[in-house]
Amino acid sequence: MFKKVLSYIASRWGGHYIDIGDTKAKIERIVSEQGSILDKYGFLENTDKSSVIAGNTRISMSHDYLRHYDFLFHSFRAEKFSLIEFGCAEGGSLRTWEKYFPSAQIYGVDLDENAKRHETERIHIVIGDATSTETFETLKASTGGNAFIILDDASHAWGDQRRSFELFWDLVSPGGFYVVEDLECGCLGAFPAYPPKVLDSQPFSEYMHDLSKILRWAPDRNPEENSYHFKHLPKNIQKIKREMDMCVFVPGAIIVRKKP
Numbered sequence: 001m002f003k004k005v006l007s008y009i010a011s012r013w014g015g016h017y018i019d020i021g022d023t024k025a026k027i028e029r030i031v032s033e034q035g036s037i038l039d040k041y042g043f044l045e046n047t048d049k050s051s052v053i054a055g056n057t058r059i060s061m062s063h064d065y066l067r068h069y070d071f072l073f074h075s076f077r078a079e080k081f082s083l084i085e086f087g088c089a090e091g092g093s094l095r096t097w098e099k100y101f102p103s104a105q106i107y108g109v110d111l112d113e114n115a116k117r118h119e120t121e122r123i124h125i126v127i128g129d130a131t132s133t134e135t136f137e138t139l140k141a142s143t144g145g146n147a148f149i150i151l152d153d154a155s156h157a158w159g160d161q162r163r164s165f166e167l168f169w170d171l172v173s174p175g176g177f178y179v180v181e182d183l184e185c186g187c188l189g190a191f192p193a194y195p196p197k198v199l200d201s202q203p204f205s206e207y208m209h210d211l212s213k214i215l216r217w218a219p220d221r222n223p224e225e226n227s228y229h230f231k232h233l234p235k236n237i238q239k240i241k242r243e244m245d246m247c248v249f250v251p252g253a254i255i256v257r258k259k260p
């Protein structure tokens, strides 16, 4: 019955809610049955990164990023590393990471000083702007200059996404990942607080697409360094391009891996 309800909501994506009363436990079971433990944790912690979110009286389909992250990250679950997330809000995603990566140190960054309430033994909060060099220096010192995963779930303005990416790429450890979420928000101006910024840049997805399409063809005869496109990139972007290993596009988000 509830699978039918969920598929109905899925088919009507875009803000259809139903009353669920006390059925959260049933939904939890369905999310688990879909096979992603990370999606289940996200659902239980109420982050909109999961496939479904439930309030007290209603549920809705959500971004559904966690199944993809589970696919890419599950083999690293037991390892010790630092994870940084820009944007804490209610702390749902920070607690999800804390559960999923039992040996990781989790760093949350937010402009809002109230985010400090999310601190635990392994969740550390930095109050600051995810696009600022000051925040970069603070996190560089706290993480020892290495973060295995960085996620940007902050303002969603395209210019901010790009500034943070270009600034924080250096902190990503070899073989690590940089994730940018909610690629569509830049054009929708979904957050009333951010409209002045939303169109200050090329969409982040197009920027990454441009970087991904510079060819690595016959590098012995035609090194990418000599290609027209590469030569015209600014030096800091050339460095990122050299270090990029893969770039995965999923609906609404981009996951970039640094060369191991």
Ligand SMILES: C[S@@+](CC[C@H](N)C(=O)[O-])C[C@H]1O[C@@H](n2cnc3c(N)ncnc32)[C@H](O)[C@@H]1O
Binding pocket: 046, 047, 048, 049, 085, 086, 087, 088, 089, 090, 091, 092, 093, 094, 109, 110, 111, 112, 128, 129, 130, 131, 153, 154, 155, 160
């Ligand atoms: C979408 S919410 C984060 C949701 C959270 N990651 C989750 O999944 O549960 C966005 C948060 O980003 C914060 N934020 C917006 N712009 C920011 C910036 N430039 N630097 C740091 N935090 C920012 C907001 O204060 C807000 O708490």
